[in-house]
Amino acid sequence: MKIWAKKSLGQNFLKSKLAVHEILEAATLQHDDSVLEVGPGKGVLTEALLEKTRRVIAVEKDDRMIGLLNEQFSSQVAQNKLEIVHADILETKPEDIGLLAGQYKIIANIPYYITGQFLRIFLSGEVQPSKMVLMLQKEVAKRIVGKNNTADHSAKESILSISVKAYGMPKYISTVQAKYFSPEPKVDSAILLIDTISKNFFGDLPSTVAIKTINDKEKKFFELVKKGFQHKRKMLAQNLEIPTEKRTDIFGRLGLNEKVRAEDLTLDDWKKMYGALTN
Numbered sequence: 001m002k003i004w005a006k007k008s009l010g011q012n013f014l015k016s017k018l019a020v021h022e023i024l025e026a027a028t029l030q031h032d033d034s035v036l037e038v039g040p041g042k043g044v045l046t047e048a049l050l051e052k053t054r055r056v057i058a059v060e061k062d063d064r065m066i067g068l069l070n071e072q073f074s075s076q077v078a079q080n081k082l083e084i085v086h087a088d089i090l091e092t093k094p095e096d097i098g099l100l101a102g103q104y105k106i107i108a109n110i111p112y113y114i115t116g117q118f119l120r121i122f123l124s125g126e127v128q129p130s131k132m133v134l135m136l137q138k139e140v141a142k143r144i145v146g147k148n149n150t151a152d153h154s155a156k157e158s159i160l161s162i163s164v165k166a167y168g169m170p171k172y173i174s175t176v177q178a179k180y181f182s183p184e185p186k187v188d189s190a191i192l193l194i195d196t197i198s199k200n201f202f203g204d205l206p207s208t209v210a211i212k213t214i215n216d217k218e219k220k221f222f223e224l225v226k227k228g229f230q231h232k233r234k235m236l237a238q239n240l241e242i243p244t245e246k247r248t249d250i251f252g253r254l255g256l257n258e259k260v261r262a263e264d265l266t267l268d269d270w271k272k273m274y275g276a277l278t279n
Contacts, residue, residue, distance in 0.1 A: 014041075014109055014135065016180035019191065020048050026173045026193045027105055027133045029053050036099060036129065038089045038108035038118075041065060043072050049107065050076050057097055059085045090117055094127040101127045102198070109135040112185075116160065123167040123197065124218070131168070132194040138175055141190035145172045147266060156263035159229050165267045166221070168197040201267075206275050221274055228262040228270075236262050240277070250276050 014020070023045065029035070029052040040046045040058040042065070049056050050073070060066060066086045076082040085097055094104070106129045110118055115136055122129060136144075146161035148170065164170050173191040178184045205217040230239050237247050237258055251258045254272045256265075265273070 014044055014176075014181055016176060019135075019174075019176045019180060020045055022174050022191055023107060023133050023135070024048055024052060026171075026191060027107055027131065029105070034099065034104040036094065036097075036104055036106045036108075038106065038110055040069060040084075041109070043069055045107065045109065046073065046082070050081060055081060055083075057083045057085060057099070059087055059089045059092055059097070061086075061088050090114060090121065094122075094125070094129075099127060099129075102130050104129050106132040106134075108132070112137045112140070115140055119160075119164060123164065123194075128167070128197050128199070131197060132192075133173075134192045134194070135176065135189050136192050137185075138188040138190040141172055141192040144170050144192060148172075157265060157267075158263065159225060162225050162265075162267055162270060163222070164194060166201050167199065168194040170194050201271070205271065206278055208278060211278065220278075221270070224274055224277065225262075225270060228265070228273075232261075232263070234261075235259050236265065240273075242277075 027035075029049070031052070031054055033053045034055045035049055035053050035057070037046060037049060037056055037058045040060050041062075046056065046058055046069070058069065060069065063086060066084060069084050070077060073082050073084075077084065083097070085092070089108075089110075106122060108118075122132070134141075140160075142155070143158055144161050144164050145155070146157045146165075147155050161170075171193045173193055176189045176191060178186070178188050181189070199214055199218065202214045202218045202221060205221060207217070211217055211220050224240070228236050228239050235258070237251070239262065242250060247258050250273075251260075254269065254276060256269065
């Protein structure tokens with residue numbers, strides 16, 4: 001049965017064996033791994049995952065694909081190696097499908113338009129994966145990597161890149177050209193790895209009487225970052241409303257130019273700024 005991609009769901013089916021291989025390599029899959037695959041589509045990646053791991057949970061929103069996947073992988077479903085869940089991933093809690101914090105990996109070819117919300121849900125949630133390997137729009141992947149992309153010395157940070165780096169280590173794996181999808185999207189894609197996912201960064205932030213739990217510090221940290229990026233053309237000190245008499249002292253201690261902008265700060269710089277303004 002011929003199944004056409006739904007534009008409303010942002011579907012672009014991957015057809016590159018090389019890209020599948022690179023995704024598997026980036027995920028460093030072990031036989032006893034549990035994998036949450038998001039958007040299995042016609043099962044090209046699903047088939048490869050089942051050869052590498054003992055358990056795959058595939059969440060698919062498109063009801064047309066459910067019957068196709070169940071028929072194609074009937075033996076693996078019968079053996080409980082594959083569970084096909086008909087659901088919207090943005091409305092699916094990992095704990096509700098039997099996943100445990102830090103004990104599963106996400107592999108996903110997600111529609112471009114849900115990228116931000118998807119990352120927010122699974123990075124900031126209590127049941128985090130240990131790592132993610134995602135197929136994203138190329139420019140979004142580059143923006144997430146930010147200053148880590150040493151090949152591009154003009155790279156800047158953003159709320160998105162700092163938000164991702166606070167939870168894990170993003171790495172740009174490779175570019176996947178539009179021609180390797182059906183239908184072809186208007187832009188190229190990229191494979192992005194987010195490794196060593198945790199909330200350890202927030203646990204290391206300084207505490208106060210009012211801000212002492214990880215959740216408290218997580219909330220306050222992002223309030224600071226969002227405020228810093230509030231007006232892109234303004235200097236960081238202006239956005240953060242640091243009094244003139246304190247600027248020289250604070251920026252001097254942190255080794256930052258007083259005219260620096262938010263996009264020039266690394267995650268470590270933000271950590272130091274948080275500490276300087278919290279104490």
